[in-house]
Amino acid sequence: MDFNDTQQEADFRQEARRWLEENAPKMADVKATDPIERAQAWQMMKYQAGWACLRWPKEYGGRGASAVESSIFSEEEGRVSVPVGAFTIGQGMAAPTMMQYASEEQKKQYLPRLASGEDIWCQLFSEPAGGSDLAALTTRSVRDGDDWVINGQKIWTSGAHYSDYGIMVTRSDPTVPKHKGLTYFFLDMKSAGIEIKPIKQISGDSNFNEVYFTDVRIPDSQRLGKVGEGWAVSMTTLMNERAAIAGGGPGLLSFEGAYALASELQIDDAPATQDRAVRNQLADWYCKESGLKYTFARTQSALSRGDTPGPENSIGKLVSAKKSQEIASFCIDLMEMVGASLSPEAGPYGGQFQNAYMGSPGGRIAGGSDEIMMNIIAERVLGLPQDIRVDKEVPFNEIPTGNK
Amino acid sequence: MNFEFSSEQNLLRDQAKSFLADKSPLRVARQVLEGESSHDAELWRSIAAMGWTATTIPEKYHGLGLGQLELCVIAEELGRALSPVPFSSSVYMATEALLLGGSEAQKEALLGKLAQGEAIGCMALAEQAGSLSPNSIQSTVSTGKLTGTKLMVADGDLADFAVVLAKSGDDCSLYLVDLNGDGVERETVATMDPSRSHARISFTAAEADLLGTAGDGFQLLAGVLDHAAVLYAFEQVAGAEACLDMAKEYALQRYAFGRPIASYQALKHRMAQMYVACVLARSNCYYGAWALSTRAAELPVAAATARVSATQAFKMCAEENIQIHGGMGFTWEFDCHLYYRRHKLLAVNIGSESFWKDRLITRIEAQKAAA
Numbered sequence: 001m002d003f004n005d006t007q008q009e010a011d012f013r014q015e016a017r018r019w020l021e022e023n024a025p026k027m028a029d030v031k032a033t034d035p036i037e038r039a040q041a042w043q044m045m046k047y048q049a050g051w052a053c054l055r056w057p058k059e060y061g062g063r064g065a066s067a068v069e070s071s072i073f074s075e076e077e078g079r080v081s082v083p084v085g086a087f088t089i090g091q092g093m094a095a096p097t098m099m100q101y102a103s104e105e106q107k108k109q110y111l112p113r114l115a116s117g118e119d120i121w122c123q124l125f126s127e128p129a130g131g132s133d134l135a136a137l138t139t140r141s142v143r144d145g146d147d148w149v150i151n152g153q154k155i156w157t158s159g160a161h162y163s164d165y166g167i168m169v170t171r172s173d174p175t176v177p178k179h180k181g182l183t184y185f186f187l188d189m190k191s192a193g194i195e196i197k198p199i200k201q202i203s204g205d206s207n208f209n210e211v212y213f214t215d216v217r218i219p220d221s222q223r224l225g226k227v228g229e230g231w232a233v234s235m236t237t238l239m240n241e242r243a244a245i246a247g248g249g250p251g252l253l254s255f256e257g258a259y260a261l262a263s264e265l266q267i268d269d270a271p272a273t274q275d276r277a278v279r280n281q282l283a284d285w286y287c288k289e290s291g292l293k294y295t296f297a298r299t300q301s302a303l304s305r306g307d308t309p310g311p312e313n314s315i316g317k318l319v320s321a322k323k324s325q326e327i328a329s330f331c332i333d334l335m336e337m338v339g340a341s342l343s344p345e346a347g348p349y350g351g352q353f354q355n356a357y358m359g360s361p362g363g364r365i366a367g368g369s370d371e372i373m374m375n376i377i378a379e380r381v382l383g384l385p386q387d388i389r390v391d392k393e394v395p396f397n398e399i400p401t402g403n404k
Numbered sequence: 405m406n407f408e409f410s411s412e413q414n415l416l417r418d419q420a421k422s423f424l425a426d427k428s429p430l431r432v433a434r435q436v437l438e439g440e441s442s443h444d445a446e447l448w449r450s451i452a453a454m455g456w457t458a459t460t461i462p463e464k465y466h467g468l469g470l471g472q473l474e475l476c477v478i479a480e481e482l483g484r485a486l487s488p489v490p491f492s493s494s495v496y497m498a499t500e501a502l503l504l505g506g507s508e509a510q511k512e513a514l515l516g517k518l519a520q521g522e523a524i525g526c527m528a529l530a531e532q533a534g535s536l537s538p539n540s541i542q543s544t545v546s547t548g549k550l551t552g553t554k555l556m557v558a559d560g561d562l563a564d565f566a567v568v569l570a571k572s573g574d575d576c577s578l579y580l581v582d583l584n585g586d587g588v589e590r591e592t593v594a595t596m597d598p599s600r601s602h603a604r605i606s607f608t609a610a611e612a613d614l615l616g617t618a619g620d621g622f623q624l625l626a627g628v629l630d631h632a633a634v635l636y637a638f639e640q641v642a643g644a645e646a647c648l649d650m651a652k653e654y655a656l657q658r659y660a661f662g663r664p665i666a667s668y669q670a671l672k673h674r675m676a677q678m679y680v681a682c683v684l685a686r687s688n689c690y691y692g693a694w695a696l697s698t699r700a701a702e703l704p705v706a707a708a709t710a711r712v713s714a715t716q717a718f719k720m721c722a723e724e725n726i727q728i729h730g731g732m733g734f735t736w737e738f739d740c741h742l743y744y745r746r747h748k749l750l751a752v753n754i755g756s757e758s759f760w761k762d763r764l765i766t767r768i769e770a771q772k773a774a775a
Contacts, residue, residue, distance in 0.1 A: 001413075001473060002406045003694045009405060068405055259768075273769075276762065283761035286768065287713045291684025294691050298407045315680045371669075377679055378672035382652055385667040 003297075005072075012069050016076045019049060024080040036120070036162055038083040043117025053091055053115040060099070060107055061115030067300045089158060090114045090121030094167045094186070096240040101184075101224035101233055110165070110186075122189065124154040124168035124211060125234065129401045131156075132372050134169075135178045135231060136401045139213060141170035141185070148172075148185065148223070150193075150216040156366070160196045160209040163189045167237060169230045174397040181396055182230030187218045203358035238368070252349070253324040253356055255286040258331055264348045265334050272334055281330060288323055292316055314381075318373040321363035328357035407690060413477050420481035423454065428485040430739050433599045436488035437742065442562045442592065442601035448489045452521025457495055460503070465515035472631075472697040476638050476689070483639025484646045486746050488599045490524050490559035492639070496632040498525025501567045501578060504631075505616030505624045510580060514565070526563035527628070528554035528581075528605055535759060536569075538622065543570035543607065550581055550612035553604065558753055560603030561592045567615060567628075568607070575619035579612035586610065597745035630707040632754050634692040637707075637714035640750055641685045644714070647721035647743050648678045651728040658730075671728055678721045685710070685717035705771065708764035715750070715757045722747035 005013060023045055030041045046052040047061065054070040056062020065073075095114050098107060113119040130136035139152025150170060160166070166189050173181035193216040198206035225233040251257060259282055262272040272278050295315065331353040332339040335346055344350035364370050378384045391399045409417070427450055436444055451457065459475045461467020475495070482491055499518050502511055502525075517523035531542055531554060543552025550570055560566065560583070568579045583590065587610035590603045616624040652675060655666035665671055692710030695703040722744045726733035733740040751757060 001409055001690065001694045001697065003691060003700075005405060273765075276758075279765040280758055280761045283708075283712060283764045286764060287688060287709050287716070288684060290691065290709050291688045291713055294407065294687035295683055297405065298687060298690070300405075300407070315683055319680060319684070371673070374673040374676035375669070377676035382648075382672075382675055382679060384652070384655070384672050384675065385664060387667060387669055388663065 009068060009072060013072050013076060016051070016073045017079075019051060020076055020080050023049070024082050027082060035083060036086050039086045040117040040120075042082050042084075043087060047116035052117070053095070056095070056099075056111065056115060061112035071296075071300055086120055086159065086162075087114075087117060089123050090119065090165075093123060093237050093240045094121040094165070097167060097184075097224060097233060097237045098186070100236055102186075103221075106221075119164040120159060120162060121186075122157050122160045122163035122166045123237070124157055124160075124166045125237075126156040127153060128155055132369055133401075134234065135182065136399075137169065137171060137182070138174075138401065139168075139170045140174075141172045141183055141218075143172075143220070143227075144217075146220050147217045148183075148220060150185075150187075150213045150218060152213050154211040154213070155199070155208075157196075157209045157211050158207055160189065160211050161198065165189055166211075167224075169234045171396065172227055172230070175395050176228070177393050178391060178396040178399065179231045180228055182234070183227050184224045184230035184233040185218045186222050186224060187216070191216050191218070193217075201359075201362065203355060203362075205359070207362075252352055253327045253360070255282060255289055258282060258285065258327050261331050261347070261349060261353070262334060267334075278334070285323055285327060288319055292319055314368070314373045314376045317363075317367060318370055318377075321360070322370065324363055325357070325360035328353050328360050332357060409473060409477060409690075413473050416474055417477035417481060420456075420478050421484070423450075424481050424485040424487060428487040430486060430742060433486040433488050433742055434739070436601075437597070437599040437745075443490055443559070444488050447487060448521060451487075451489060451491065456491070457499075457521040458519035459495070461499060461515050461519045465511055465519065467515065467519040472634075473693055475635060476693040476696070479635040479638040480642040484642035486599060486643070486742055490526065490562060490601075492632070492636065493526040493559040493563065494518060494521075494524045496635040497527045497628055498563075498565070498567055500631045501525075501527070501615060501624070501628045504627050505578060510613070510615065514580075517564075523565065524559060524563045526557055526559045526566050526583075528557045528560065528566040528568040529625075530555050536755070538571075538576055541569060541571055541576055543568065545570045545572045545577070545579055545612045545614075548612060549587070549609040550579060550607045551587075551609055553606045555604055556593070556595070556753065557590075557603050557605050559601055560605050561590050561601050566605065568612065569621050569625060570612070572618060576621035577618050578615040578621045578624050580615050581607065581610050581612050595749070597749040599742065599746070600749060626704075629754055630703055631696065633707040633711035633760065634689070634696045636750055636754055637685070637689045637692060637710035640714035640718040640747070641682060641689050643743055643746060643750070644678070644682050644685065644717040644721035647718075647725035647740075648675065648682060650740065650743075651675060651678070651721075651725045654729050654732075665728075674724050674728065678717075678724055681717035681720050685713040688713040704767040705764065708760050708767060711754075711760045712757055712764060715760070718743075718747040719751060719757075 026045065027042055030038060032038050032041060043052060050063050051073065053062040054065040054073055055067060058064050091114055095111060098110060114121065125134060127137045127139060129138055139150065139154060141148045141150050165186055167186050169182055169184045171181055172183035193214040195212040197210045199208045199210060200206055259273065262278055262282065265272045267275045338346050342351040342354050346354065379386055427447055432444055432447060455468050456478050458467040459470050459478065460472060463469040502514055514523060518525060529536055532540055534540060543550060543554065550568060552570060554568065557566065563583055566581050566583055568581050569576055570579055587608040589606040593602050593604050595602045655671055656664055658665050688710045692706045695706035726740045726744060729738060729740050732738050
């Protein structure tokens, strides 16, 4: 057991740090102001220098690096100020699915453009009638010659309005039991018949969309997996989703963020950090973050062997999403009577914790709700039986769904 | 970076597990709990014969000179088995106190016997309910003689010597005291977990031999407690996992309303939360083990983190294990209460969760100040 870098890891870290320190400042010369364009500019710089999607094979735009090297680079990248985001779904979820199910030609065509940030992908899974019960989705795919014709609606699609491609799961056969009638595709988001409408969230932001499909045509060559086997393909995407969003390093809603705020506020004329109840609460979050950090580190060795991330990754999101909400709430309480203000008078962070609190319920729902995560742990890790199912062997078109 | 135990250490864990499955099944803990004896003397002799008591003692003092990681895997299995032996008092604490603060003569005199399991040591700290602070200590040493009373001394009724926290003048120091000598009265006390024996010890002008530097008692104690915190945490996390295993097995075979209770989401989610607590605690323990084994600068933070996390996990798992067992879990006959008792004992006898949380923040603040 050694939590320090080996010589080889230390050399790699040094090399990464040197490159980052030389190149991160170049972002100051990038003219674009749009956050996505800035993120794309940074991604392209990384790609051209061989620092994008480190664990991917070189022929697909990666570096062929180990999981440990990849996390070393992420740590080092976290130290410099560079734009991030927009690529989580494409690189973290679509790409692993493509690697497993796409043709060699498709991989060579699409993966390098994902690695370089030129293409942004979105995920079209959830539907109004199928959230936690994903397999209840009703968006239809009907074979027509060399194409499939898609009709229906998806919801909660992050970044649909700026995405180039999407991965989607559809119902190809409603007459068989629900998990057996699904088929998975990737598609061009500029295809005719796609309409995108933003959803206004409780925070007032719009990070997600509704996406409507009217006679959208997808070539059969863009099917991933066999007809009727879309559920298995979806599982590959979702296990990677949970790994992709399991992280969450230092930020506002962390031990460090809460400690920083507490040290600037007073309780009974002394810094809040001297209050025993505050200290206890801070320690609790520190222990959770530390536990997640080292759990993640332990799973790196499994990833280094090339394994698909296992269900144990479910704990990351489960713990950190709840913790984020708790931290935001606690920090608002520390501001006492001005706590609910969104203006700068609410203290040194002027509304940041308040806005974060309004965003935090989303973390406990997106990518598998807390309840789904606990089901996954209970069933796939602990081996406990599934709940009694009334929909298991019934043809899909005979099952009540959604609010019906 | 390597976040796992070596194959040799894993092998040692497997050996410890099968040894204890044979020599220390839960009924052994129950026999001590229900009986009059302070510990299982035969088990203690077998453990000493396995060399576990000698693990971290250097070879020059007749120990095995192995590392802390080996001790961690042994601690884990002792915690899982609830073994009724004075291992934590003698090995995690008394031995460590000697290694950290003992003079050459003190080490020569005691470490060899500790390694063989011939001598048993213990720690005598608390004198009243409430947190341990210099103001809470009334025991006094003057001209080498100790007078005062110590409460809840783990293994105090069977140990051969104690490491005692006492005042000389205004400052506190640690002292070695022969418990078989003059001026020592010990009385076994009733506790929540009688599978581990505790005593009240009254000293009246008992011979006391200074351990470490005079006046540095709390500082030396902090080092001993950091060491103990990591090892306690391994016992606790294994205890927590044992509770989860018990709960799971019971829920799978117990039927209600025509189906196994393990198929109800209310119970599945409870067990999922127990699992999460165990995983977080285990990962923190590994970090603590590494920090301990390398005496890393991070040890004070890592030890407190492991201790807090493992205390939380064991508490949750011991409590929920009874809940999942329902009425049967509340019977004397079922073993749930053995873990329930042990969790609470371990949660307080080197300082509570709140004590360690405060210590953790203090240490993080020290790191911030140094950075």
